[in-house]
Amino acid sequence: MRSILLLLALTASSTAADAAVAEERREPFDDLRLEVHGFVSFGYLQSWENDWLDETTDGSADFHEAALNLISRPFDRIRLGAQLFERDLGVYDNGRVDLDWAYAAWQVGDELELAAGRLRTPLGLYNDVRDVDAARAPVFLPRSVYALRFRDLYVSIDGAAAKGLIDLAGDMDLEYALYGGDKRIADDTGTTTYLGAAGYGEGVTVDVDWTIGGMAHLTTSVPGLGFRISVLRVDALRIAGDPTPGIELASDLDYWLFIGSVEYDLRAVTLAAEYSRLRGRGSRGIAALGVSESTQDDGEGMYVSATWRQKRWLEWYLAGEAEFDDATDRDRSHAWRLIAATAVRPMAHWSLKLEAHYADETLETIQVENPDGAEHHWWGVALKTTVDF
Amino acid sequence: MRAPLILLVIAVTVASAAAEVAVVNPDVAEKALSAERLRDILLGRVSTWTDGKPIVLVLSDDPQSDGAVRAASGRDDVRHLLRGWKRLVYSGAGAMPTVVDSVAAALERVRRTPGSLALVAEPPQAEGVRVIAPTR
Numbered sequence: 113m114r115s116i117l118l119l120l121a122l123t124a125s126s127t128a129a130d131a132a133v134a135e136e137r138r139e140p141f142d143d144l145r146l147e148v149h150g151f152v153s154f155g156y157l158q159s160w161e162n163d164w165l166d167e168t169t170d171g172s173a174d175f176h177e178a179a180l181n182l183i184s185r186p187f188d189r190i191r192l193g194a195q196l197f198e199r200d201l202g203v204y205d206n207g208r209v210d211l212d213w214a215y216a217a218w219q220v221g222d223e224l225e226l227a228a229g230r231l232r233t234p235l236g237l238y239n240d241v242r243d244v245d246a247a248r249a250p251v252f253l254p255r256s257v258y259a260l261r262f263r264d265l266y267v268s269i270d271g272a273a274a275k276g277l278i279d280l281a282g283d284m285d286l287e288y289a290l291y292g293g294d295k296r297i298a299d300d301t302g303t304t305t306y307l308g309a310a311g312y313g314e315g316v317t318v319d320v321d322w323t324i325g326g327m328a329h330l331t332t333s334v335p336g337l338g339f340r341i342s343v344l345r346v347d348a349l350r351i352a353g354d355p356t357p358g359i360e361l362a363s364d365l366d367y368w369l370f371i372g373s374v375e376y377d378l379r380a381v382t383l384a385a386e387y388s389r390l391r392g393r394g395s396r397g398i399a400a401l402g403v404s405e406s407t408q409d410d411g412e413g414m415y416v417s418a419t420w421r422q423k424r425w426l427e428w429y430l431a432g433e434a435e436f437d438d439a440t441d442r443d444r445s446h447a448w449r450l451i452a453a454t455a456v457r458p459m460a461h462w463s464l465k466l467e468a469h470y471a472d473e474t475l476e477t478i479q480v481e482n483p484d485g486a487e488h489h490w491w492g493v494a495l496k497t498t499v500d501f
Numbered sequence: 502m503r504a505p506l507i508l509l510v511i512a513v514t515v516a517s518a519a520a521e522v523a524v525v526n527p528d529v530a531e532k533a534l535s536a537e538r539l540r541d542i543l544l545g546r547v548s549t550w551t552d553g554k555p556i557v558l559v560l561s562d563d564p565q566s567d568g569a570v571r572a573a574s575g576r577d578d579v580r581h582l583l584r585g586w587k588r589l590v591y592s593g594a595g596a597m598p599t600v601v602d603s604v605a606a607a608l609e610r611v612r613r614t615p616g617s618l619a620l621v622a623e624p625p626q627a628e629g630v631r632v633i634a635p636t637r
Binding site (some may be wrong): 145147149151179181183185188189191193195212213214215219221222231232240241243244246247277279283285287335336377379380421424425457460500 | 537541546547548549553554555562564567571575576577578580581583584585587588590591592593594595596597
C-alpha cells in the first residue's frame with residue numbers, strides 16, 4: 113500500500129514539474145498518446161450513538177483511496193486504458209489493490225463506441241464515477257441509491273458494451289449504453305466482508321451467471337435538464353458462507369435493478385433526484401440440513417440533492433434521502449437521512465471536504481458493528497482530502 | 502416604443518458578435534461547427550472529428566476563459582468543466598484534454614497540434630490557426 117501511495121506522489125510531483133517543460137518539447141511516447149492520471153485521498157470518520165463502517169464512535173482514520181491509470185490512443189478511433197484502485201473504508205477492503213477497469217474501445221462514430229474489457233457500469237447518474245471526488249461535493253454519494261458496502265458488486269462488469277450519442281430534434285439528444293458480461297467478486301472485498309457480517313459468516317463467496325444492463329439519458333431542449341433511466345439484470349447471484357463452521361448458508365437469486373434519475377444543471381446550482389428499486393427472487397437454504405425456502409429482496413431508495421457552486425473553489429451540498437429494506441412494507445427496516453457537505457478546492461487538483469449526516473432509523477447499521485443494538489437517531493461526520501493529477 | 506426595441510436589437514447583435522469562437526488547427530477538416538456540437542466537444546460527449554481523427558481539446562485554466570466556457574458549454578467555469586472531464590478519465594470513459602495556463606499558450610498549442618481545438622472569448626490575432634464561429 114505504501115509503495116503505491118509513494119508511486120502516486122512521485123508521479124504527481126513529476127507531472128507537475130514537467131508541465132512547463134512539456135510545453136516546449138516532444139514527449140517520449142507521443143505516438144502512443146499516453147496519459148497517466150491518478151488520485152490519492154485520506155479521510156476521517158466519526159459518528160455518535162452508532163458505529164458505522166468501523167468503530168467510528170471512537171473516530172477512525174482507516175479511510176483512504178488511491179487510483180493510478182494509464183490511457184493510450186495509439187490509433188485514431190482506438191482508446192486503451194487500465195486503472196488500479198485501492199480503498200480502505202473502515203473494516204472494508206483494507207487497502208486491497210484491484211484492477212478497477214481495463215478496456216479497449218473503438219470509436220466508430222459519435223453514435224457508436226464499442227468497448228470490451230472490465231467496464232464501469234452506467235447505473236444512475238453517478239455509479240460509474242462513484243470513486244471520483246472531483247465529480248461531486250459530498251464525501252459519499254447518496255447511500256440510498258449507491259450502496260456503499262456493495263461497491264464491488266455494482267461498479268463494473270467483465271464483458272462488452274456499446275454506447276453513443278444520438279442527436280434528436282429540437283436541441284435534444286440521447287446518450288445510451290448497453291452492456292453485458294460476467295461479474296467477478298474476490299473473496300476479500302468489502303462486499304464479501306459485509307455479507308459475512310450480515311449473516312453469511314466466514315468464507316463468503318459471491319458468483320453470478322451473467323449480467324446485462326442498459327442506460328438511456330435524454331438531454332432535453334431546456335438547457336441543463338436531463339432524464340435518465342438505468343436497468344440492470346443479474347442472473348443467478350449466488351452467495352454462500354459458513355455462519356457456523358461446517359454449515360453452509362447459500363442463496364441464489366435473480367435480480368432486476370431499476371434507477372430513474374433527473375438532473376437539472378443551472379450552472380451555479382445542480383439539482384438531482386433519483387429513485388432506485390431492487391427486485392430479487394430466488395431461494396436460500398442450508399443444504400446440510402435439507403432446508404430451503406423461497407426468498408425475495410425488494411429494496412428501495414430515493415434522494416433529492418442540491419449543489420451550489422458559490423465560488424470557483426467553494427461548493428455547498430444538501431440532500432435528503434430515504435431507504436427501505438422492503439418496498440412492499442415500508443414499516444420494516446428503513447432509514448431517513450439528511451446530509452450537508454462543503455467542498456473547498458484551493459487548487460484545481462486538490463479538494464478538502466466536510467460532510468455531516470443525521471440519520472433517523474437504523475437500516476444502514478449492522479449488528480456486528482453495534483452488538484448492543486443500534487440507536488434510532490444518530491449522527492456522523494466524514495472529512496476527506498484528495499489530490500489528483 | 503421603437504427606440505427601446507432598436508436598442509435591444511443592437512444590444513443582441515453586439516452580444517452575438519462578441520460571442521466565443523472555436524480556434525482549430527488548420528488540418529481540421531470541419532469548416533463549420535454548430536453550437537450544440539461545440540458544447541458536446543467541450544463536455545467530452547463527442548471525441549472525434551467527422552473524418553475520424555481524434556479531437557484534441559485544449560483548455561485554458563484561466564479565469565478569463567470562464568465566460569466563454571460558461572456560454573459555450575453551460576458549465577459554470579473552466580474548473581467546473583475540468584471536473585466533468587475527470588469523471589470521464591477516472592471512470593475509463595475518456596482521455597483528459599490538454600490544459601494550459603493562458604489563452605496565449607492555448608493558441609500556441611493549437612497551432613502545433615493536429616486535430617486540436619481551443620475555445621476563446623473573441624477571434625484572436627494569431628497565425629497558424631483557423632477560427633470557426635459556432636452556428637446557432
